[in-house]
Amino acid sequence: MSPLITIALTGNPNSGKTTLFNQLTGARQHVGNYPGVTVEIKEGLCRSAAGAARVVDLPGIYSLTSYSPEEQVTRRFLLGDKPDAVVDVVDTSNLERHLYLAVQCMELGLPLVLAFNMSDVARARGLEFNLLRLSALFGVPIVPTSGTKGEGVPDLLTAALAVARRERPCAPAELRYGRDVEAALEQIQPRLSADGSPGQVSRARWLAVKLLENDADVWKEFPDPALRALVDRERAQLAERCGDTPEIIIADRRYGFISGACSECVRLTVEERHDRSDRIDALLIHRVWGLPIFLLLMYAVFFIVFKVGGPPTEWLDHLFATLKDLTRGGAPGAGSGLWRSLLADGVLGGVGGVLMFLPNIVMLFTAIAVLEDTGYMARAAFIMDRLMHKLGLHGQSFIPLLLGFGCSVPAIMATRTLESRRDRLTTMLIIPLMSCGARFPIYALIIPAFFPAAWQAPILWLIYLLGIVLAVLCARVLRRTLFRGETTPFVMELPPYRRPTVKGLALHAWDNARHFLHKAGTVVLVFSLVLWALASFPRAAQPAGGAVDRSATAPELAQSYAGRIGHALEPVIRPMGFDWRIGTAILGAFAAKEIFVAQMGVVFSVGHADESSEPLRARLRELYTPLNGLCIMIFMLIGLPCMATVAVTRTESGAWRWAALQFGLLTGLAYLITTLVYQAGRLAGF
Amino acid sequence: MAGLAGSPALRARLVSLGLLPGTVVTILRRQGRGPLVLEVRGSRVALGRAVARHIQVVPAGDATLRRT
Numbered sequence: 001m002s003p004l005i006t007i008a009l010t011g012n013p014n015s016g017k018t019t020l021f022n023q024l025t026g027a028r029q030h031v032g033n034y035p036g037v038t039v040e041i042k043e044g045l046c047r048s049a050a051g052a053a054r055v056v057d058l059p060g061i062y063s064l065t066s067y068s069p070e071e072q073v074t075r076r077f078l079l080g081d082k083p084d085a086v087v088d089v090v091d092t093s094n095l096e097r098h099l100y101l102a103v104q105c106m107e108l109g110l111p112l113v114l115a116f117n118m119s120d121v122a123r124a125r126g127l128e129f130n131l132l133r134l135s136a137l138f139g140v141p142i143v144p145t146s147g148t149k150g151e152g153v154p155d156l157l158t159a160a161l162a163v164a165r166r167e168r169p170c171a172p173a174e175l176r177y178g179r180d181v182e183a184a185l186e187q188i189q190p191r192l193s194a195d196g197s198p199g200q201v202s203r204a205r206w207l208a209v210k211l212l213e214n215d216a217d218v219w220k221e222f223p224d225p226a227l228r229a230l231v232d233r234e235r236a237q238l239a240e241r242c243g244d245t246p247e248i249i250i251a252d253r254r255y256g257f258i259s260g261a262c263s264e265c266v267r268l269t270v271e272e273r274h275d276r277s278d279r280i281d282a283l284l285i286h287r288v289w290g291l292p293i294f295l296l297l298m299y300a301v302f303f304i305v306f307k308v309g310g311p312p313t314e315w316l317d318h319l320f321a322t323l324k325d326l327t328r329g330g331a332p333g334a335g336s337g338l339w340r341s342l343l344a345d346g347v348l349g350g351v352g353g354v355l356m357f358l359p360n361i362v363m364l365f366t367a368i369a370v371l372e373d374t375g376y377m378a379r380a381a382f383i384m385d386r387l388m389h390k391l392g393l394h395g396q397s398f399i400p401l402l403l404g405f406g407c408s409v410p411a412i413m414a415t416r417t418l419e420s421r422r423d424r425l426t427t428m429l430i431i432p433l434m435s436c437g438a439r440f441p442i443y444a445l446i447i448p449a450f451f452p453a454a455w456q457a458p459i460l461w462l463i464y465l466l467g468i469v470l471a472v473l474c475a476r477v478l479r480r481t482l483f484r485g486e487t488t489p490f491v492m493e494l495p496p497y498r499r500p501t502v503k504g505l506a507l508h509a510w511d512n513a514r515h516f517l518h519k520a521g522t523v524v525l526v527f528s529l530v531l532w533a534l535a536s537f538p539r540a541a542q543p544a545g546g547a548v549d550r551s552a553t554a555p556e557l558a559q560s561y562a563g564r565i566g567h568a569l570e571p572v573i574r575p576m577g578f579d580w581r582i583g584t585a586i587l588g589a590f591a592a593k594e595i596f597v598a599q600m601g602v603v604f605s606v607g608h609a610d611e612s613s614e615p616l617r618a619r620l621r622e623l624y625t626p627l628n629g630l631c632i633m634i635f636m637l638i639g640l641p642c643m644a645t646v647a648v649t650r651t652e653s654g655a656w657r658w659a660a661l662q663f664g665l666l667t668g669l670a671y672l673i674t675t676l677v678y679q680a681g682r683l684a685g686f
Numbered sequence: 687m688a689g690l691a692g693s694p695a696l697r698a699r700l701v702s703l704g705l706l707p708g709t710v711v712t713i714l715r716r717q718g719r720g721p722l723v724l725e726v727r728g729s730r731v732a733l734g735r736a737v738a739r740h741i742q743v744v745p746a747g748d749a750t751l752r753r754t
């Protein structure tokens with residue numbers, strides 16, 4: 001059997017590569033309507049009647065230069081791994097710009113197939129293409145596709161396989177760069193090819209072009225000073241003769257070729273200049289209204305998540321309470337009491353306490369998916385650029401920050417789109433201040449326990465805003481101290497607005513719900529059981545015969561291991577108004593933030609095993625004041641980034657010290673602010 | 687659009703987005719001293735002020751340079 005064929009998907013950001021990848025492989029990689037969604041190389045297997053292939057999804061790039069990390073990753077893959085076929089995914093509703101990369105792939109002599117994606121959009125706009133002629137001009141097969149509708153995907157696979165097997169001719173046209181550049185190339189080229197074989201010649205031509213463009217990566221291959229002198233001379237000559245740098249002259253020829261091809265082969269049947277996106281933008285990125293609208297949208301999101309997600313959460317709460325009573329009920333058998341307590345207090349009290357927030361979580365992630373899929377994400381970055389600029393970051397940093405509302409881990413990975421390392425580290429360190437979905441259960445538990453209904457949504461919104469404000473302040477401090485330096489330029493494409501599909505949103509919500517359930521079933525469960533054990537042992541002296549004591553009362557709980565640990569912590573956390581119960585819960589929250597809720601559930605469940613399962617909130621209300629509640633939320637918002645966050649910060653930054661700095665900085669800050677709030681609140685008489 | 691300055695990396699990025707001398711661009715949105723949005727070859731590109739400073743434009747007929 002021949003080895004498996006590799007097909008690489010490349011193309012500009014946001015052209016629909018991942019959508020096609022998912023169609024081809026049946027995978028469910030993340031898709032979103034803004035540039036820079038995919039930051040890692042992803043692989044999948046594609047099987048069909050036409051044959052099997054390994055499909056590789058690459059980060060989107062605008063060009064094959066080697067300035068940005070994505071470009072380097074993609075270029076190294078295309079050149080180094082030598083895929084059998086390269087599919088360049090092109091957005092046909094924006095053909096000229098997208099063909100620029102296609103032309104560069106042609107120059108490289110890659111076994112290329114062009115996927116004319118978003119053909120549905122192009123059709124709706126009244127664009128018509130003469131594909132036969134375009135295909136002849138470029139010398140590569142072209143297949144019209146629609147990633148979202150799945151149209152043309154089998155044809156694309158057939159074409160790519162044919163090219164990979166060399167069954168279909170693929171002879172990318174050779175671009176001419178005009179007399180002056182060609183003369184320079186003729187000087188340089190002979191120095192680069194050892195022999196005169198055809199493959200060598202075309203490669204030498206590409207290398208020569210890249211050297212003329214002063215490509216740092218290619219220079220590394222040729223550290224020859226004589227060559228350098230020759231190229232520098234040619235570059236200077238070209239600049240003098242043509243009045244511009246060689247890079248621009250060459251780019252100009254590429255665009256010239258594309259414009260020529262397009263004017264010959266593209267026909268616009270409907271004249272419509274200002275499309276819908278421009279009209280929406282007139283409002284959403286308005287210089288005055290843009291920011292208020294953003295804040296309002298954010299408020300609306302939290303309002304919906306809280307209000308609409310509220311009732312189902314209540315039902316789940318009651319369901320778990322009933323289950324708990326059922327488990328506890330019945331005659332207390334000698335050996336079974338402990339098991340019952342484990343089930344009722346450990347599993348139902350802990351995991352159930354987290355699971356009941358599933359409706360909220362699903363809604364939160366659906367809301368984020370709407371932001372991502374409509375194209376608003378990039379607009380939010382634009383709106384915030386002015387503010388971010390003052391902080392020494394640029395608007396693009398805002399996209400990872402917004403993603404942080406979902407989960408810090410993918411958000412930290414998304415910082416790869418930031419070109420400067422200083423920007424990237426700064427953004428990475430402050431991302432945990434964006435309140436992630438895992439922290440939501442904490443607020444959802446505490447806010448209704450202490451605050452009247454009318455205040456609930458505003459308080460939630462304020463907590464999130466506090467996170468943003470602190471993030472912004474920390475960014476400023478970091479840029480003034482550790483990461484001093486010039487701000488990098490902000491250049492970002494604004495995607496057209498798109499209507500999110502129900503299927504896309506549902507998939508997104510389901511993926512996150514599954515992740516949440518998985519976490520509840522693994523790490524939360526384990527920690528709930530651990531805490532249950534810590535809270536249940538050592539048991540107070542028991543009457544002979546092993547009758548199980550079902551009325552472990554609060555003082556007894558205080559004697560348990562959990563109680564002792566909590567008490568040991570108390571002097572430290574006292575200034576924030578936390579008692580030993582909260583202390584134990586905080587410890588667990590390092591593993592995952594939801595665990596805080598689970599731990600509270602376990603502690604209160606064990607401590608009140610004699611009563612019927614009153615909702616946890618009522619218990620909290622008995623013991624704590626609203627000020628305590630607020631302080632818990634503030635501390636959990638700012639401090640203790642979870643284990644997964646610390647780990648991903650370590651890998652993405654490449655050093656433990658950044659992860660340690662993040663952890664220390666945020667926890668210290670949390671301690672400081674919570675103490676201030678608590679003490680001030682106390683003085684004010686709350 | 688008449689000229690392009692800035693570091694090689696910035697120039698390369700702008701060129702790959704279709705911004706090079708001789709291109710017709712439309713200013714779609716301009717925010718005081720904040721970033722602006724250009725239309726270039728059918729796509730919308732947001733540029734920070736610091737970047738926009740490196741781009742020289744000359745009016746090309748009437749309809750192409752709109753101020754907002």
Ligand SMILES: Nc1nc2c(ncn2[C@@H]2O[C@H](COP(=O)(O)OP(=O)(O)OP(=O)(O)O)[C@@H](O)[C@H]2O)c(=O)[nH]1
Pocket residue numbers: 011012013014015016017018019020030031032033034035036037038039059060061117118119120121145146147148149373498
């Ligand atoms: N109408 C339409 N929309 C599409 C089509 N293909 C993709 N999209 C949408 O285009 C957006 C971008 O799709 P992605 O697959 O994430 O793009 P990508 O090329 O992987 O982007 P990066 O990972 O950022 O480089 C998403 O909102 C998709 O739903 C298509 O054929 N038609």
Ligand SMILES: [Mg+2]
Pocket residue numbers: 017018019030031037038060
């Ligand atoms: Mg992608």
